[in-house]
Amino acid sequence: MFLKRLEVIGFKSFADRIGIDFVPGVTAVVGPNGSGKSNVTDAIRWVLGEQSAKSLRGAKMEDVIFAGSDSRKPLNFAEVSLILDNEDERLPIPYNEVSVTRRVYRSGDSEYLLNKQQCRLKDITDLFLDSGLGKEAFSIISQGRVDEILNSRPDDRRSIFEEAAGVLKYKQRKKKAEHKLFETEDNLHRVLDILHELDTRIEPLQIQASAAADYLKMSKELKDIDIAVIVHDLHLLQQSLATIVDEKKQFTVTEQEHTNNMENKEKQVATIRKQITALDSLLDQAQHQLVEASSEAERWEGRKVLMAEKRHNASAQLEKLQQSLEKAQIVEQEWYAQQVDKQEQLTERQTAFQQLKKSVKQLEDNLNRSTTDIENDIEDWKNTYIDRLNEQATVKNEYKHITQQLEQQEQASFKMTNQSSEMAEELEQLTKEQRAVESKLRIVQEQLESKLAAYSACQLELTDASKQFESKQDMLFKGYQHLQQLKSRKETLAELEADFSGFFHGVKEILIARESNKLSGIHGAVAELIQVSGENTKALETALGAASQHIVTETQQDAQKAIAWLKEKRAGRATFLPKNVMKSRKVSLNSLGAAASHPSFINTADELATFDTAFQTIAENLLGNVLVAKDLQGATQIAKSCNYRYRVVTLDGDVVNTGGSLTGGSAKQQTSLFSRKAELEALTGQLAQLQTTIEQAEKVVAEQKTFVATQTVTLENLRQQGEMLRNEEFELSGHFRELEATTKRLALRVTLVATEQEDATGRSSNLQERQIAAKKRMQELTAELAEINATIEQLNVLKVQSETAHDALKEQYAEKRSELAVIQEQVSQLKQASEDVTVQYNKAHSEVNNITQEIQWLTNDESQNGPSDEEIIASITSWQQQKEELVTTIATSKEQRTTLQVTLDSCEVELKELQRVHKGLLDGLRNFDVKLSQMEFGKTALLEQLSEDYELSFEEAEREVNADVDVEISRKKVKLLKQSIAELGPVNLNAIEEFETVSERHTFLTEQRSDLMEAKETLHEAIREMDEEMTARFSETFFKIRDHFQVVFRELFGGGHADLQLLEQDNLLETGIDIVAQPPGKKLQNLSLLSGGERALTAIALLFAILKTRPVPFCILDEVEAALDESNVTRYSQYLKKFSQESQFIVITHRKGTMEGADVLYGITMQESGVSKLVSVKLEQEEPVLVGQRSE
């Protein structure tokens, strides 16, 4: 690949289009200073992708556009095209010829074209990247590069080599990346600041948020429980309301009935009072009537008697008169009959006298018999009669009394029946209540048992948990102790390792420094370089002793440096064995021979060890003069045979030291450095494991502690709940006992009333029996009395009859005696009387006539005066009857009144009771009203509470709430929750959200920071890896350049010597580079001490060396030879010509010598101010031909 043509228009001073055809050899562009010939270089640089306007000596990219001149307007665009031959397909595109165009407009727009097709800058840079034509390449070399080489300090000079090695851009980017990474680190520091601020907020916020969460949780729970309790209470209220409404209804009904009853009773009382009043009035009236009737009756009785008297007198008089009449008539007739009769009688009388005298004698005999018996019987019966009468009176009284008692009994029984029914009802009520309380009590007792069980279980759990917690805590403490032991032992071991084996520590430090190239000339520790094995191990270990950790260095200076380094770093101590100082030590042949003859002798120590031949001296120095023997005694003898000039060690590890000292014994423990190290590592592992275990145990203990705390709280809650239940049980039990006592008392009273009732019933039965008995007795007595009366009457009759008979007999006797006498007399008299009779007859007849006339007169007078007997009898009967009726009425009325009074009293008592009960009922109703009102109020309050506090309707709340709610526990929970909420103090509800926000941000920043930190570390690692690659490339490139430089220098100078020196060979990344040269005939000197020309030429040599190292298809040399004298220019030109056989060169020059070496020349002139023109110059006819041939 080589350049074929360059076309420029509008670029800098090339206002007009120019074209330059390059040849594969050397193409020269010549012209005086200020002609614009360097613009050719700029053009090529530009089209190849240069982005830095500064590199093109401009402020901004548009400055490359032709800016106009005195006679020309500025152009609107600049365009450069570069055409390359690609037959060898060095460029990775399938074309023989490649055209690259770049265009920029004054407007700022720009274009890139590849083979006349638009493309990106990157496409172009990528195209040339591997061809060595990139911006990093040395295809363009200007005067500045020479100066750069000449004037740079050694540190700065390396950039040329870096560029040559292709690492300059990486280095620059690395620097930029590192700058970005530093920026990132700074930003992350600031992020740390912010995180720090957030940290200071997070914990308080977490606390607040936790409190707020607790608050919310408790509030929610409180709300739920509260709502549940409210709903429950509302339910209860509704039920209670319904119940009470029902009860009120029933109560109202009851009260209505009761009121009716009471009113009825009141009416009854009023009625009874009226009845009593009426009875009293009636009684009064009856009393008056009775008095009147009695008086009237008596009056009529008097009238009756009077009339009777009158009539009697009249009758008597009449009768008398009649009698007189009749008498007179009789007398009249008697005188008449007597007259007749007298006669007859006289006869008869005389006969009768004789008969009668016989009869009289008989009668006189009968009279001596008695009449007394009958009288005695009569007397007895009369006495009996009196007795019976007394008994009858008694029985009557008894009957009356019994009846009275029966009535009272009946009333009492009725009263007791009511009482009994009431008490039964009350008893039933109490029983129900008692059962309800018992039920509650049982529930509470069950709850209490359950709580006790829960308490026991919880206590057991707590005890177990506490034991476990204590056990785990003890284990944790033991773990802590163990951890401390391990830590302490590890620290002690580490410290002791550092302390006691500060020596070894130093050794380690040295070895580490060797690994990181901080120290040079360090080969390693003796233990690393010398191996022992088998049965000789102990002997050789003993022989080496601490020397096993000595460090082998290359030189003494290395050792001193290492020691200084150790001192500076305070990194411990170490012993160094510089190879350049240490010498072999051997046992003299004589001694060896003498020792060898001893049967205990084994060999010299160095013969028993294995080592690299490079360290043979070291090994022999350490072990060469050590003899190994089997036992101590032999060792002693061997040592003595050698005059104690060599150490002798035994297989057991005993030592006979030079000089004769003996070392031996049995080490208590074979804790070698390695074993201690192993123990340390083991301890470290144990520590890590133990710490993990401890962390887990801490978690467990923390959990257990939390559990114990929770359980403790639970236990306390259970205890409190249990206590409340116990109090409730206590109260219910008391209530139950109260009810029980009341029930017992009531039952007792019921029993008493029942017993009384039974007694009363029994007594009533007795009374009824007695009543019946009394009545029967009365009847019996009545009958008996009648019978006795009859008997007495009969006996009286019999007596009379008896008396009569006796008298009759006596009379009959007397009469007969008298009759006898009388008959005797009669006879006498009859005789005289007859005579008188006639006289008397006549008198009588006249009397009769007088009386008959008086009678007639009296009869007429009686019938006209006063009531008749019938009237009187009727009146008397009527009044007597009326009197009896009145008496009966009065008695009945009085009895009725008494009954009524008793009833009234009873009713009044009942009424009083009813009134009392009524008052109670009214109170009850009022209580119902009050309760209802309170309940309504409470319900409203609860509903309002639901509405205001929780914005819920009852239905909604019902839906939300769990029905199964233990209200008491809930209320306690409410209390506890409120208490807990109060204990929280001021609660910041915003804290939760704020904590989340801050936490989120904290997490975000933390994660992002971690992400960035990790990425940063990754990039740092990448940089490290790339540094390694860069170092390798730099090193490789440097030495190549160095080699070429040495060759090129000699060619350019025609002899002499030059070299490149690295100032820090172990820091290739940053080392400076010195250039030393020895022109022919002079001594080797630093570049700075050479003459100007020599220095310039040396720089050019370096550049050429770089070009040889990193070949480029073409190279533009822009006034490189400016500082050279003519002779050197010639040398430069000749070398160039020779070099051009490998590469294409375009030289920008004004030196004649250089022109002479060119194949093609182009002239640049600025005849017109500010505008460059091209003039083609062919130096030789043949040479163009030659060039042409080459092109073929």
Add this chain to the structure above:
Amino acid sequence: MSYEVKLEAFEGPLDLLLHLIHRLEIDIYDIPMAELTAQYMEHIRAMQVLELNEASEYLVMAASLLAIKSKMLLPIHEGELDETE
């Protein structure tokens, strides 16, 4: 061939990602830097020969992304707005 990343929020060339982030078409918080750099590291290690230029180019991009992202974590103060890239 250009280095491509495969992330949840983006899949394509790294320079395009940088470009889009600059143009605020991709939220840089969606780009996990650790994963990005891990892929980049993997890519570097996978190279037969370490292309320092290419790798360093991506290094600068990645570092730029880190710087951008880390900067975005920070508040913007007055007078800093014009300093943003």
